[in-house]
Every structure is written in structure tokens, then in C-alpha cells.
Amino acid sequence: LSSVYMEVKPINKRASGQAFEVILKPPSPVSDVAHSITSPPKKRDVSLEDIQKKLEAAENRRRSQEAxxxxxxxxxxxxxxxxxxxxxxxxxxxxxxxxxxxxxxxxQNQENREAHRAAMMERLLEKVSKTVRLNKLLCTCMPILKNGG
Structure with missing residues (x-):
């Protein structure tokens, strides 16, 4: 609002700041004429060509947005x-x-299995050969025992 419509009166100063009293004045008939709101400027007539240009521009914007x-x-x-x-x-x-x-x-499992089988076969062959040696030893010793008995 401009100073035409209001009056500001300072009230005594205080320690915390200042105090004001604002008095709004009723608008006077003279001020209405001086400060009347001006009407918006008249729009010029829009030609068919202008409308077509605007429609084309809008269509181009729509195509651009769609793209x-x-x-x-x-x-x-x-x-x-x-x-x-x-x-x-x-x-x-x-x-x-x-x-x-x-x-x-x-x-790896196959290799381990084959290694285990080979080890078992080796132990079995050692056991068989030990048994064969023991049998041979017993056979050679038995005739002595038979003859001596």
C-alpha cells in the first residue's frame, strides 16, 4: 500500500525496539481517479496465419517431447x-x-580310488608272498619233524 492509503505514527521508543501505530485511511474519491487500475491493453486481432504458426509450433513441441x-x-x-x-x-x-x-x-576322487586300490593290492600281494614263503619254510621243515618224530 502506498502512503496515500495509510499513515504511520511512531509511538514512544522502548528498550526492546520501536513501536508504530498504522492508521489506514479510507480511499477518497479523488485518489480513486488518480490511482485507478488501468485496463489491460487490448489484444490485437490474431490472424489465421498466426494461429497456424502457433499450431505448428505446438505440434513441433509435441513431436519433440514424444521423441x-x-x-x-x-x-x-x-x-x-x-x-x-x-x-x-x-x-x-x-x-x-x-x-x-x-x-x-x-x-581327484578317481585318482584317490585307484591309488587306494593299488595300495591294497600291494599289501595283499605282500601278504600272499609272505604266506607262500611261510608255507615253503614249513614244508621244508616238516619232513624233518616227520622223520624225527
């Missing part, structure tokens, strides 16, 4: 495809590594 939305969607699809391909590749790599580990473990 931008399609671009964003295409980028999202591309990103989703990349993520999916990466996940499939990682899954494939994991499967290959798991298969390689399994094959290696099976080969």
Missing part, C-alpha cells in the same frame, strides 16, 4: 537388455566354473 520420451524408453530398454545379457553371461561363467570344479573333483 524425447521414446528416446528415454529406448535407452531404458537398452540398459535392461545389457543387464540381462550380463546376468546371462555371469550365470554361464558360474555354470562353467562349477562344472570344471566338479570334473576336477571327480578326477
Amino acid at each position: 524425447q520420451v521414446l528416446k528415454v524408453l529406448a535407452e531404458k530398454r537398452e540398459h535392461e537388455r545389457d543387464v540381462l545379457l550380463k546376468a546371462m553371461e555371469e550365470n554361464s561363467n558360474f555354470s562353467k566354473m562349477a562344472e570344471e570344479k566338479l570334473i576336477l573333483k571327480m578326477e
Whole structure:
């Protein structure tokens, strides 16, 4: 509001600051004429050509926005495809590594089994050969015992 519509009277100063009394004046008929709100400027007549230009500009904006939305969607699809391909590749790599580990473990088990069999066969052969030697020794000693008895 301008000073025409109000009056500010200072009241005695205080330690905490200043105090004011604001008095609003009723608008006078003279002030209405001087400060009347001006009407908005008249719009000029819009020609058919101007309307067509505005419609074309709006259509171009709409196409541009639509192209931008399609671009964003295409980028999202591309990103989703990349993520999916990466996940499939990682899954494939994991499967290959798991298969390689399994094959290696099976080969190690086979080698351990063969080594265990070979060790058992060796012990068995030693036992058999020891038994054969013992039998030969007993056979050679038995005639002496038979003859001597």
C-alpha cells in the first residue's frame, strides 16, 4: 500500500525496539481517479496465419517431447537388455566354473580310488608272498619233524 492509503505514527521508543501505530485511511474519491487500475491493453486481432504458426509450433513441441520420451524408453530398454545379457553371461561363467570344479573333483576322487586300490593290492600281494614263503619254510621243515618224530 502506498502512503496515500495509510499513515504511520511512531509511538514512544522502548528498550526492546520501536513501536508504530498504522492508521489506514479510507480511499477518497479523488485518489480513486488518480490511482485507478488501468485496463489491460487490448489484444490485437490474431490472424489465421498466426494461429497456424502457433499450431505448428505446438505440434513441433509435441513431436519433440514424444521423441524425447521414446528416446528415454529406448535407452531404458537398452540398459535392461545389457543387464540381462550380463546376468546371462555371469550365470554361464558360474555354470562353467562349477562344472570344471566338479570334473576336477571327480578326477581327484578317481585318482584317490585307484591309488587306494593299488595300495591294497600291494599289501595283499605282500601278504600272499609272505604266506607262500611261510608255507615253503614249513614244508621244508616238516619232513624233518616227520622223520624225527
